[in-house]
Amino acid sequence: MTESVAISLRQISKCYRRYTHPVDRLRELLLPERVQAKEFWALRDINLEVFQGETLGIVGQNGSGKSTLLQIVAGTLTPSAGEVHVNGRVSALLELGSGFNPEFTGRQNVFFNGRILGLSQKEIEAKFDTIAAFAEIGDFIEQPVKTYSSGMIMRLAFAVVANTEPSILIVDEALAVGDARFQARCMKRIRQLKEQGTTILFVSHDSSSVKMLCERAVLMNHGCILESGSPKEVTNHYIALLSSDGPEAFLPISEKFMPVIAAGNEDIYENSLDRPRSGGTVTDTMSTNAEPNFESIALGTRDPSCRHGVGIAKISAVKIMNLQGQELIKFETGTAISIEISILANEDILDLVVGISIRNLVGLVLYGTNTFLIHREPLVLTRGQHLIVSFKVPCHLNRGVYTLTVAAHSEEGLSYDWADELLVFEVFNSGKCDGLIDLQAKTESCIEPTTELLRQI
Incomplete structure (x- = not known):
C-alpha cells in the first residue's frame, strides 16, 4: 500500500x-x-x-x-x-x-x-x-x-x-x-x-x-x-x-437527517473564516441611539474561535423574529422573518457594513447579503451608539436545519466583529417539494381534444 x-x-x-x-x-x-x-x-x-x-x-x-x-x-x-x-x-x-x-x-x-x-x-x-x-x-x-x-x-x-x-x-x-x-x-x-x-x-x-x-x-x-x-x-x-x-x-x-430542534436560542462555537456572500435583495430597517429591546445572547463566551475582529464594533445580540415581534427558532416555509442584529460602536465608525449569511448543515451558503449591497453606502456611528439592523426576509427555504452567521465590517472588508454560525433554526413545510428552496410553483392542466374529435369539428 x-x-x-x-x-x-x-x-x-x-x-x-x-x-x-x-x-x-x-x-x-x-x-x-x-x-x-x-x-x-x-x-x-x-x-x-x-x-x-x-x-x-x-x-x-x-x-x-x-x-x-x-x-x-x-x-x-x-x-x-x-x-x-x-x-x-x-x-x-x-x-x-x-x-x-x-x-x-x-x-x-x-x-x-x-x-x-x-x-x-x-x-x-x-x-x-x-x-x-x-x-x-x-x-x-x-x-x-x-x-x-x-x-x-x-x-x-x-x-x-x-x-x-x-x-x-x-x-x-x-x-x-x-x-x-x-x-x-x-x-x-x-x-x-x-x-x-x-x-x-x-x-x-x-x-x-x-x-x-x-x-x-x-x-x-x-x-x-x-x-x-x-x-x-x-x-x-x-x-x-x-x-x-x-x-x-x-x-x-x-x-x-432531519433532527428534532432543541428548545432555546443558543449559539454555535466553531471556527470559520468564510465571509457572507452577496446575492438577492431584501429590505432592512435601522435605528440608532436605542438600547436593544431584546436580551443579549452569549456571544463567544466559551470558544472565541467562532469570532474574530478588531473590536471597533461589537455584535451584542441577534434574534430571528416574525413580523409580529415573536422570536422564532422553528417556522414554516413562506414565513416573513426579521433578522434583528444589535451593534454597539466602541469607536466612531464612518464605514460600517452589517451582513448576514444563511447556510445548511454541510456549510453551503444559501443566501447572503449586507447593508452596503442593499443601500450602496456604509453606515455611520459615533462612539457609544447602539444600532439595530433588521433584515426583512421572505423565507423560501425548504424544510431543513440552517445556521445564521452575522458580521460587522468595514466597506473595505476589515472585520470589526464576526460571529460564525451563531444561530440554528429549523424550517418545515407540508412536503410539497424537494430540494433546498421552495419556489412555490403553481400548476395548470387541460385535456387536449383527440384527433377524432378534431375531425368532427
Missing part, C-alpha cells in the same frame, strides 16, 4: 453462522460432521481504496453491509477473508456509546477512550477541556455514563473522536441522534477536519449531505459494492434502488 492510500481493502468477506435453535450450537460441537448452522455473508469480495484526505460517502439500504464494513476498517471486527490495510490513527463513531463503560464517569471514559485511540495521558489532559466544552453536558461529565440520555452520550462520543486529531474519521449515521444545534456543530467540525486533510468515511441516508460533503461515494447492496463514482450519480442510483423495492422499502431521504 502506497503512502497516498489511507485504507486498502482487498477481497474482504464476512460470514456469520446462524442457528435455528440455541441447542444447535451444542449439537454441532458434539457432532462436528453434522453442520447445524446456515451461513450468512454480510460482505462478499469487497475491494476498495480510500486515498489520504479523501471524503468517501457510503450509501445503501439497511442490511447492505455498511456498518460491518466500517467495523472491519475500525478494527473492531475481523473479516472472514481478505486483507485490510489502514494507514493512520482511526477514530470511529459507529454505535451510540460504543466503547463507553456505563459504570465510568464521562471524564473517566474520555481518558479511557483517548488511551485506546493512542493518546498519552498528557495529551488527553491537554485536550480534555476542549472535549468537555464541545460536549456541553455540564456537571454530568463527572457522573456515570449510565445516567446519561442518548443525546448526552452522543455529544460526548463525538466530542472525543472529533477532538483527538484522527488521521481517519469514521461516522456511521450516528449524528441523527443529536438535536439540531449539536448536528450543526458536528457537521461543521467534520468540515474542519476535511479541510485539515483528515480521511473521512461518511455513512448517511441523507443524499444531499453525501453529495455536498464527499468527493466520491460507493453504493452497497446485499454485502457487495454495486457502484463507485461521483456522489451525484451514486446517490441517484441509490434512490432508484430504494424505489424499485416497493413502497414499504422507501425511506424519506430528505427527512432522514
Whole structure:
C-alpha cells in the first residue's frame, strides 16, 4: 500500500453462522460432521481504496453491509477473508456509546477512550477541556455514563473522536441522534477536519449531505459494492434502488437527517473564516441611539474561535423574529422573518457594513447579503451608539436545519466583529417539494381534444 492510500481493502468477506435453535450450537460441537448452522455473508469480495484526505460517502439500504464494513476498517471486527490495510490513527463513531463503560464517569471514559485511540495521558489532559466544552453536558461529565440520555452520550462520543486529531474519521449515521444545534456543530467540525486533510468515511441516508460533503461515494447492496463514482450519480442510483423495492422499502431521504430542534436560542462555537456572500435583495430597517429591546445572547463566551475582529464594533445580540415581534427558532416555509442584529460602536465608525449569511448543515451558503449591497453606502456611528439592523426576509427555504452567521465590517472588508454560525433554526413545510428552496410553483392542466374529435369539428 502506497503512502497516498489511507485504507486498502482487498477481497474482504464476512460470514456469520446462524442457528435455528440455541441447542444447535451444542449439537454441532458434539457432532462436528453434522453442520447445524446456515451461513450468512454480510460482505462478499469487497475491494476498495480510500486515498489520504479523501471524503468517501457510503450509501445503501439497511442490511447492505455498511456498518460491518466500517467495523472491519475500525478494527473492531475481523473479516472472514481478505486483507485490510489502514494507514493512520482511526477514530470511529459507529454505535451510540460504543466503547463507553456505563459504570465510568464521562471524564473517566474520555481518558479511557483517548488511551485506546493512542493518546498519552498528557495529551488527553491537554485536550480534555476542549472535549468537555464541545460536549456541553455540564456537571454530568463527572457522573456515570449510565445516567446519561442518548443525546448526552452522543455529544460526548463525538466530542472525543472529533477532538483527538484522527488521521481517519469514521461516522456511521450516528449524528441523527443529536438535536439540531449539536448536528450543526458536528457537521461543521467534520468540515474542519476535511479541510485539515483528515480521511473521512461518511455513512448517511441523507443524499444531499453525501453529495455536498464527499468527493466520491460507493453504493452497497446485499454485502457487495454495486457502484463507485461521483456522489451525484451514486446517490441517484441509490434512490432508484430504494424505489424499485416497493413502497414499504422507501425511506424519506430528505427527512432522514432531519433532527428534532432543541428548545432555546443558543449559539454555535466553531471556527470559520468564510465571509457572507452577496446575492438577492431584501429590505432592512435601522435605528440608532436605542438600547436593544431584546436580551443579549452569549456571544463567544466559551470558544472565541467562532469570532474574530478588531473590536471597533461589537455584535451584542441577534434574534430571528416574525413580523409580529415573536422570536422564532422553528417556522414554516413562506414565513416573513426579521433578522434583528444589535451593534454597539466602541469607536466612531464612518464605514460600517452589517451582513448576514444563511447556510445548511454541510456549510453551503444559501443566501447572503449586507447593508452596503442593499443601500450602496456604509453606515455611520459615533462612539457609544447602539444600532439595530433588521433584515426583512421572505423565507423560501425548504424544510431543513440552517445556521445564521452575522458580521460587522468595514466597506473595505476589515472585520470589526464576526460571529460564525451563531444561530440554528429549523424550517418545515407540508412536503410539497424537494430540494433546498421552495419556489412555490403553481400548476395548470387541460385535456387536449383527440384527433377524432378534431375531425368532427
